[in-house]
Amino acid sequence: MISFDNVSKSYGSKILFENVTFNINKGERIGLVGRNGNGKTTLMRIITGEEEADSGKISIPKNYKIGFLKQHIKFAKNTVIEEAMLGLTDEEIHDKWKAEKILFGLGFKEEDMEKSPSSFSGGFQVRLMLAQTLLANPDLLLLDEPTNYLDIVSVRWLKGFLNLWKGELLLITHDRQFMDDIISHTAGIHRAKVRKIEGRTDKFYEQIARDEEIYEKTRINDEQKRKELEQYITRFRAKARLAGLVQSRIKTLNKMEKKDKLEAIKNLEFAFKYKPIASKQIMRAENISFSYDGRKFLINDLSIIIGSEDKIAVIGKNGKGKSTLLKVLAGILPASSGNVIYHTGCVKGYYEQTNISSLNPDNTIEEEIQSVSDTFDRTYVRNICGAMLFEQDAALKKIKVLSGGEKSRVMLGKIIASPQNVLMLDEPTNHLDMDACDSLIEAVDNFNGAVIMVTHNEMFLHALANRLIVFQNEYPYVFEGTYEEFLEKEGWQEENTAKLKEAKTKLNKKDARKLRSEIISEKNKVLKPLEQLVEKLENDISTYENEVAELNRLLIEASTNNDGLLIGEYGKRLAELNKMIENAFTELDSAVTELETKQQEYENKLNQIEE
Numbered sequence: 001m002i003s004f005d006n007v008s009k010s011y012g013s014k015i016l017f018e019n020v021t022f023n024i025n026k027g028e029r030i031g032l033v034g035r036n037g038n039g040k041t042t043l044m045r046i047i048t049g050e051e052e053a054d055s056g057k058i059s060i061p062k063n064y065k066i067g068f069l070k071q072h073i074k075f076a077k078n079t080v081i082e083e084a085m086l087g088l089t090d091e092e093i094h095d096k097w098k099a100e101k102i103l104f105g106l107g108f109k110e111e112d113m114e115k116s117p118s119s120f121s122g123g124f125q126v127r128l129m130l131a132q133t134l135l136a137n138p139d140l141l142l143l144d145e146p147t148n149y150l151d152i153v154s155v156r157w158l159k160g161f162l163n164l165w166k167g168e169l170l171l172i173t174h175d176r177q178f179m180d181d182i183i184s185h186t187a188g189i190h191r192a193k194v195r196k197i198e199g200r201t202d203k204f205y206e207q208i209a210r211d212e213e214i215y216e217k218t219r220i221n222d223e224q225k226r227k228e229l230e231q232y233i234t235r236f237r238a239k240a241r242l243a244g245l246v247q248s249r250i251k252t253l254n255k256m257e258k259k260d261k262l263e264a265i266k267n268l269e270f271a272f273k274y275k276p277i278a279s280k281q282i283m284r285a286e287n288i289s290f291s292y293d294g295r296k297f298l299i300n301d302l303s304i305i306i307g308s309e310d311k312i313a314v315i316g317k318n319g320k321g322k323s324t325l326l327k328v329l330a331g332i333l334p335a336s337s338g339n340v341i342y343h344t345g346c347v348k349g350y351y352e353q354t355n356i357s358s359l360n361p362d363n364t365i366e367e368e369i370q371s372v373s374d375t376f377d378r379t380y381v382r383n384i385c386g387a388m389l390f391e392q393d394a395a396l397k398k399i400k401v402l403s404g405g406e407k408s409r410v411m412l413g414k415i416i417a418s419p420q421n422v423l424m425l426d427e428p429t430n431h432l433d434m435d436a437c438d439s440l441i442e443a444v445d446n447f448n449g450a451v452i453m454v455t456h457n458e459m460f461l462h463a464l465a466n467r468l469i470v471f472q473n474e475y476p477y478v479f480e481g482t483y484e485e486f487l488e489k490e491g492w493q494e495e496n497t498a499k500l501k502e503a504k505t506k507l508n509k510k511d512a513r514k515l516r517s518e519i520i521s522e523k524n525k526v527l528k529p530l531e532q533l534v535e536k537l538e539n540d541i542s543t544y545e546n547e548v549a550e551l552n553r554l555l556i557e558a559s560t561n562n563d564g565l566l567i568g569e570y571g572k573r574l575a576e577l578n579k580m581i582e583n584a585f586t587e588l589d590s591a592v593t594e595l596e597t598k599q600q601e602y603e604n605k606l607n608q609i610e611e
Contacts, residue, residue: 070144302325364397
């Protein structure tokens with residue numbers, strides 16, 4: 001267990017956190033949340049001893065080992081095996097086999113051992129650094145944005161790995177779903193304090209909102225009481241007969257703690273401006289292919305018609321050509337063959353993950369957004385700056401002093417400055433914190449035009465995509481369906497191969513029968529409550545509809561008798577019943593969808609055993 005006791009840290013006049021007291025207990029998997037710049041990484045660095053707290057105490061048990069997987073990857077050795085062996089203790093420094101064992105478990109092959117670490121994709125570079133970290137056999141694993149620049153297959157692999165991790169875990173990530181699928185507790189840096197609760201991030205933020213609402217109500221009540229006491233003291237101070245009561249009120253007033261009004265925390269709130277277009281089709285790609293300098297084709301004979309309201313996600317492993325495809329569709333790169341054809345009213349907004357380098361470092365934020373069009377007046381530009389959380393003098397900061405997240409917000413500000421009807425977004429969540437990602441997903445969801453987005457964030461995929469362009473097999477192809485449907489019908493080949501291999505190597509007939517029995521038992525346990533809920537909702541709807549039929553009959557009878565009182569009562573009840581029926585149907589639809597999804601999941605599991 002690690003304990004923080006009144007720990008504080010600040011840089012100059014900026015207080016990151018003060019008087020922080022909480023524990024990391026045995027077996028806990030904690031997600032650390034908070035806005036960019038609030039001190040999450042600093043807190044981790046204090047745990048490792050790379051930074052010192054200004055005050056307070058951190059207690060770490062003797063011989064307790066901490067492994068820290070940092071955001072920024074740096075290699076010190078020329079080969080994979082040498083880099084991994086840096087994690088071995090002094091006593092194990094020559095135990096090469098231990099490093100090989102972990103590397104093989106993380107997906108490396110024998111022929112990879114002597115290759116340069118920098119020759120691998122981002123996903124395998126993270127796995128290499130994770131292997132180095134694990135070789136130290138840590139009790140606590142610290143992960144700072146481990147999904148940055150990982151492709152979706154690597155992110156899913158890492159999630160599975162961490163769910164099997166037996167030690168303590170402290171995780172920082174902007175990917176809310178990734179975090180929620182792993183953690184047991186959430187700790188957040190909020191208003192320079194750290195609050196820890198059991199449960200996922202949504203529970204944490206709900207608790208913070210409730211606490212602040214209670215605080216504000218209490219503060220207003222206290223202010224009213226204070227005002228009443230001051231009025232009493234002022235009114236009766238001069239009356240000797242009431243001197244005792246006045247003194248009593250003065251003592252009460254002096255004992256009252258004055259609560260300061262909570263400073264408003266501004267959230268990133270914006271909307272992409274939509275330029276209407278009178279067409280169901282906004283653009284299309286006809287048999288497009290692309291290669292760099294005549295080398296192997298990344299894209300071959302791809303065709304797709306993009307509707308004016310489509311939300312299309314481009315998914316696949318890194319290095320396959322996802323960003324290249326987006327550039328071809330945007331007209332930034334010409335197709336090697338085939339055509340990309342736009343509707344005459346098509347207006348594109350393009351965001352690229354490396355585009356922050358295109359910002360003029362000597363411009364202020366205001367000047368950079370103004371550069372989109374000389375027709376923008378200063379008030380309009382300042383409003384956009386404010387929406388991107390650059391208010392007042394903050395809009396006058398130079399681009400060169402901004403963090404990666406701040407530069408990303410400037411890029412978004414430039415896109416929302418002008419109306420468009422198709423958004424092309426390449427990894428838009430990189431460098432954004434969790435709150436900013438939430439605002440982005442809401443803005444994309446509310447955008448009335450088409451969206452083509454490269455992302456590995458599965459929350460975005462589940463929430464937004466109705467069609468996919470998948471980089472799997474030799475060339476990309478169009479999948480007509482949601483991401484959930486893709487996982488059910490096709491899935492990632494790397495995962496399917498691993499599952500099949502695991503099933504063939506680990507399951508004999510006896511084990512297969514045992515596993516099948518366990519799955520069926522779990523299936524019945526999970527599905528029975530859902531089946532009961534569906535049956536209950538169907539019965540409720542039937543009951544409500546029978547009552548509606550009877551009320552309609554009574555309403556006709558009351559109308560015939562001109563009984564205004566009964567007509568009013570029946571009408572009111574009918575409105576209630578119709579609302580209840582509508583709610584029940586909504587709940588039934590959700591329950592049936594969940595039931596069917598779970599049924600399919602268990603069928604797939606059983607089929608894998610049989611195969």
